[in-house]
Amino acid sequence: xxxxxxxxxxxxxxxxxxxxxxxxxxxxxxxxxxxxxxxxxxxxxxxxxxxxxxxxxxxxxxxxxxxxxxxxxxxxxxxxxxxxxxxxxxxxxxxxxxxxxxxxxxxxxxxxxxxxxxxxxxxxxxxxxxxxxxxxxxxxxxxxxxxxxxxxxxxxxxxxxxxxxxxxxxxx
Amino acid sequence: xxxxxxxxxxxxxxxxxxxxxxxxxxxxxxxxxxxxxxxxxxxxxxxxxxxxxxxxxxxxxxxxxxxxxxxxxxxxxxxxxxxxxxxxxxxxxxxxxxxxxxxxxxxxxxxxxxxxxxxxxxxxxxxxxxxxxxxxxxxxxxxxxxxxxxxxxxxxxxxxxxxxxxxxxxxx
DNA sequence: GGTCATATCGCAACGGGTTGCATTTGGGGC
DNA sequence: GCCCCAAATGCAACCCGTTGCGATATGACC
Numbered sequence: 001x002x003x004x005x006x007x008x009x010x011x012x013x014x015x016x017x018x019x020x021x022x023x024x025x026x027x028x029x030x031x032x033x034x035x036x037x038x039x040x041x042x043x044x045x046x047x048x049x050x051x052x053x054x055x056x057x058x059x060x061x062x063x064x065x066x067x068x069x070x071x072x073x074x075x076x077x078x079x080x081x082x083x084x085x086x087x088x089x090x091x092x093x094x095x096x097x098x099x100x101x102x103x104x105x106x107x108x109x110x111x112x113x114x115x116x117x118x119x120x121x122x123x124x125x126x127x128x129x130x131x132x133x134x135x136x137x138x139x140x141x142x143x144x145x146x147x148x149x150x151x152x153x154x155x156x157x158x159x160x161x162x163x164x165x166x167x168x169x170x171x172x
Numbered sequence: 173x174x175x176x177x178x179x180x181x182x183x184x185x186x187x188x189x190x191x192x193x194x195x196x197x198x199x200x201x202x203x204x205x206x207x208x209x210x211x212x213x214x215x216x217x218x219x220x221x222x223x224x225x226x227x228x229x230x231x232x233x234x235x236x237x238x239x240x241x242x243x244x245x246x247x248x249x250x251x252x253x254x255x256x257x258x259x260x261x262x263x264x265x266x267x268x269x270x271x272x273x274x275x276x277x278x279x280x281x282x283x284x285x286x287x288x289x290x291x292x293x294x295x296x297x298x299x300x301x302x303x304x305x306x307x308x309x310x311x312x313x314x315x316x317x318x319x320x321x322x323x324x325x326x327x328x329x330x331x332x333x334x335x336x337x338x339x340x341x342x343x344x
Numbered sequence: 345g346g347t348c349a350t351a352t353c354g355c356a357a358c359g360g361g362t363t364g365c366a367t368t369t370g371g372g373g374c
Numbered sequence: 375g376c377c378c379c380a381a382a383t384g385c386a387a388c389c390c391g392t393t394g395c396g397a398t399a400t401g402a403c404c
Contacts, residue, residue, distance in 0.1 A: 023371085026380085026381080027381070027382090028369085028370050028371075028380095028381055028382065029370075029371090030369080030370070030381090030382065030383080032382080032383070033382090048360090049360070049361070050359080050360060050361085053360090062384090064383075064384055064385075065360080065361075065362095066361085066362070066363080066383085066384080066385085067382080067383060067384075069360095069361065069362075070362095070382080070383090071382090085257050085261040087311070089257040089261040089262065089263060089390095089391090090261065090360070090361090091261060091360080091361075104299070104303070104305055106305075107308065113303070113305075115299070119295075119298060119299070119302070120295060122294040122295060122298065123291075123292060123294060123295040123314075126291060126294065127276070127287070127291070127314070127316075130291070131276070131285070131318070131319065132318070132319025132322065133276055133278075133285075133316055133317070133318055133319065134316045134317045134322055135314055135315075135316040136279065136314075136315045136316045136317075139259070139315040139316075140314060140315070141313075142295075142299070142307055142308075142312060143307075143308045143311040143312070144299075144305055144306045144307040144308045144311075145305070145306045145308075146303070146304070146305055147303060147304025147305065150304065150306055195401085198350090198351080198402095199351070199352090200350095200351055200352065200399085200400050200401075201400080201401090202351090202352065202353080202399080202400075204352080204353070205352090220390090221390070221391070222389080222390060222391090225390090234354090236353075236354055236355075237390080237391075237392095238353085238354080238355085238391085238392070238393080239352080239353060239354075241390095241391065241392075242352080242353090242392095243352090261360095261361090262390070262391090263390080263391075
């Protein structure tokens with residue numbers, strides 16, 4: 001595990017100032033926070049809370065979940081990450097959102113895709129105009145079935161004509 | 173609590189055939205399911221899982237959570253309800269969805285609104301066309317700030333010019 | 345009415361996440 | 375270098391929901 005100096009999946013630069021940004025707000029720089037930041041700086045942008053706890057434990061076996069979650073809240077307030085909920089409702093953290101974006105979630109294969117703000121722009125504007133509702137795009141998580149899984153499913157249906165049958169009410 | 177014959181918030185008719193629909197599929201009609209159905213038939217359309225467990229306990233103190241959740245799954249397969257996740261990721265059940273619809277969720281006041289399929293149609297079509305992704309509109313839950321809360325917030329900001337300041341990255 | 349397969353139940357343990365509170369500790373001020 | 379207070383930690387209990395499994399009971403068939 002030691003990863004002597006490489007594997008920087010997200011830009012290290014962005015994390016460099018965290019300590020000072022915390023201090024500037026009267027918040028503190030602690031070993032536990034340092035551990036989490038290090039884990040985050042190595043992550044590829046999409047992680048669940050439980051995964052983060054797990055990875056923190058790799059560096060510091062004494063890691064306590066509540067500490068991690070509380071720190072994640074703080075970092076979210078600093079704008080260093082955002083979270084949404086997967087199709088199953090579990091927390092999913094998005095590290096260093098370079099651009100404001102939402103997520104697409106395939107209920108069959110579980111894959112996640114990002115959707116850029118402009119893809120949702122129509123919806124956002126329409127809700128804003130018609131209801132004055134300001135959508136939090138970063139929290140937006142859309143469930144459904146991806147093209148691959150739809151194809152697989154169609155093929156299966158064609159083969160054993162009859163198939164599973166149920167629960168596809170929404171796949172118009 | 174006996175509600176001798178009234179308080180039917182959702183159409184009773186829709187629930188009448190449940191027993192037979194279950195049987196037709198080789199599923200069973202049990203006292204526990206009867207209890208849950210009765211609770212659902214009195215509900216106003218939007219409930220959390222925990223609320224349902226709680227209300228079932230009112231009629232039958234011996235109610236076990238896992239039984240309730242499992243029955244909810246079954247009913248969802250029958251199309252009698254659908255679920256999504258609130259802004260906090262908790263399960264939210266939508267009873268007897270008369271029309272396919274998604275939900276809007278104010279992160280400040282917690283109110284929920286329904287959005288009809290056509291309001292999301294633009295998004296749905298665009299995702300279908302551009303990615304072949306079939307959106308599950310019934311599971312769609314959009315977080316953001318409603319017009320009232322936005323107004324309140326703006327007023328507050330105008331007053332003590334400075335305000336809370338943070339975390340509003342998305343309220344473009 | 346009795347038999348039997350199996351759907352469902354009850355229960356207990358678990359997983360992810362949150363909360364309240366006593367204790368510790370960062371770090372600014374002296 | 376030391377003091378002090380608020381921020382943060384650790385811990386324990388809790389909440390919501392899920393899962394595995396042995397025990398029970400529905401309801402189809404006779």
